[in-house]
Amino acid sequence: MSDPLARVWLVTLIHARGLVKRFEGFTAVDGIDVDVQPGEAFGFLGPNGAGKSSTMRMIGCVSPPTGGELRILGMDPVREGPKIRARLGVCPQLDNLDLELTVRENLTTYARFFGIPRKVARARADELLDFVQLTERADSKVEPLSGGMKRRLTIARALVNEPEIVLLDEPTTGLDPQARHLVWERLFRLKQQGVTLVLTTHYMDEAEQLCDRLVVMDAGKIVAEGSPRALIDRYSTREVVELRFAAESQEPFASKLDGIGERVEVLPDRILLYVEHGDEAVAEVQGRALSPAGVLVRRSSLEDVFLTLTGRTLVD
Numbered sequence: 001m002s003d004p005l006a007r008v009w010l011v012t013l014i015h016a017r018g019l020v021k022r023f024e025g026f027t028a029v030d031g032i033d034v035d036v037q038p039g040e041a042f043g044f045l046g047p048n049g050a051g052k053s054s055t056m057r058m059i060g061c062v063s064p065p066t067g068g069e070l071r072i073l074g075m076d077p078v079r080e081g082p083k084i085r086a087r088l089g090v091c092p093q094l095d096n097l098d099l100e101l102t103v104r105e106n107l108t109t110y111a112r113f114f115g116i117p118r119k120v121a122r123a124r125a126d127e128l129l130d131f132v133q134l135t136e137r138a139d140s141k142v143e144p145l146s147g148g149m150k151r152r153l154t155i156a157r158a159l160v161n162e163p164e165i166v167l168l169d170e171p172t173t174g175l176d177p178q179a180r181h182l183v184w185e186r187l188f189r190l191k192q193q194g195v196t197l198v199l200t201t202h203y204m205d206e207a208e209q210l211c212d213r214l215v216v217m218d219a220g221k222i223v224a225e226g227s228p229r230a231l232i233d234r235y236s237t238r239e240v241v242e243l244r245f246a247a248e249s250q251e252p253f254a255s256k257l258d259g260i261g262e263r264v265e266v267l268p269d270r271i272l273l274y275v276e277h278g279d280e281a282v283a284e285v286q287g288r289a290l291s292p293a294g295v296l297v298r299r300s301s302l303e304d305v306f307l308t309l310t311g312r313t314l315v316d
C-alpha cells in the first residue's frame with residue numbers, strides 16, 4: 001500500500017482527529033478525536049444536542065465533515081462513501097421501516113440494495129428474524145408491531161449485509177424497560193459475535209450496560225473518555241447519598257451538610273452527597289439533627305460523572 005498510515009487505519013476502524021461539523025455558523029461537533037478498535041462496543045454519551053447524531057451521520061457517510069480528519073475502515077467517507085456503507089450497518093434514531101412491506105420483506109428488499117441474491121437474502125432474513133425474535137411476525141405488516149419489535153426489526157435490517165461495524169443512534173430511546181432489556185440482550189450477543197458496535201445514548205445505564213469504552217460529549221466537545229468503570233473511578237466517589245428534604249428549595253439544607261463527604265451537589269429536587277461510605281455519611285446527617293423525607297444510598301454512576309464534569313444532569 002502506498003499510504004504508510006493505511007495499516008494503522010485498517011486496525012483502527014474509525015479514526016477521527018479534530019473532527020468538525022458546522023451548520024450555517026453553528027458548530028454541532030467541535031473538533032473531536034475518536035478511535036474505535038475492532039470488536040469494541042464504543043459509545044457517545046451526552047444529553048440532547050451534544051452533537052452525537054451529527055457525529056454518527058458523518059461516520060455513516062451521509063453528512064460530510066466540515067473540518068478535521070475522518071477515516072472509516074481505512075477509507076475517506078467523502079470519496080469512498082458507497083464502499084464504506086457496504087460494510088456498515090445503520091440503525092437510525094427514528095425507525096424508517098417500509099410500512100407497505102411485511103416484516104420479512106423489509107429485510108429482503110433491503111438486501112437487494114446490497115446486491116445480495118434473492119435466495120441468500122431470504123435465508124439471511126429468516127436467520128435474522130430468528131435472531132431478533134420476530135419469526136412469528138415474519139408475514140405481518142410493520143405498523144401493528146410494538147415499538148420494541150420495530151426497533152429489533154431495524155437492528156435486523158442493519159445486519160442484512162453482515163456489517164463489520166453497526167452504528168446505533170439512541171437504540172432504546174422511547175422503549176419501555178422490558179423492550180429495552182431485550183434490545184440490550186441482542187446487542188450484547190452481537191458484541192459476543194465480534195461485531196463492532198458504535199452507539200449514541202443519553203442513558204447512563206445503557207452506556208454502562210453496553211459500552212466497553214465511551215466518550216462523554218457536551219456542546220460538541222468530548223469532555224472525558226474511558227471505560228464506564230474508569231470514568232466513575234476517576235470523576236466520582238464510590239457511593240452517593242441522595243437526600244430529599246420536604247421543602248420548596250433544597251438549597252438551605254446544603255450548607256448544613258458541609259464537610260460530609262467529598263462534594264455536595266444541589267439539584268432542584270434533591271441533594272447529592274459524594275462519599276466513600278454511604279451509611280457512615282447518613283449517620284453523620286442524622287447526627288446533625290437533619291431529617292430528610294427521603295434517603296437513598298447508591299453506587300456512583302455515569303450520571304454522576306456527567307454532573308461532575310458539566311454541572312448538569314444527562315436527562316432533564
Ligand SMILES: Nc1ncnc2c1ncn2[C@@H]1O[C@H](COP(=O)(O)OP(=O)(O)OP(=O)(O)O)[C@@H](O)[C@H]1O
Nearest residue numbers: 023026027028046047048049050051052053054055
Ligand atoms: N441539519 C442541521 N441544521 C442546523 N443545526 C443542526 C442540524 N443538525 C443538528 N443541528 C444542531 O446541532 C446540534 C447537535 O445536534 P445532534 O442531533 O448532533 O445532537 P445529539 O447529541 O445527537 O442530540 P439528540 O439526541 O437530540 O439527537 C443541535 O443543537 C442541533 O440543533
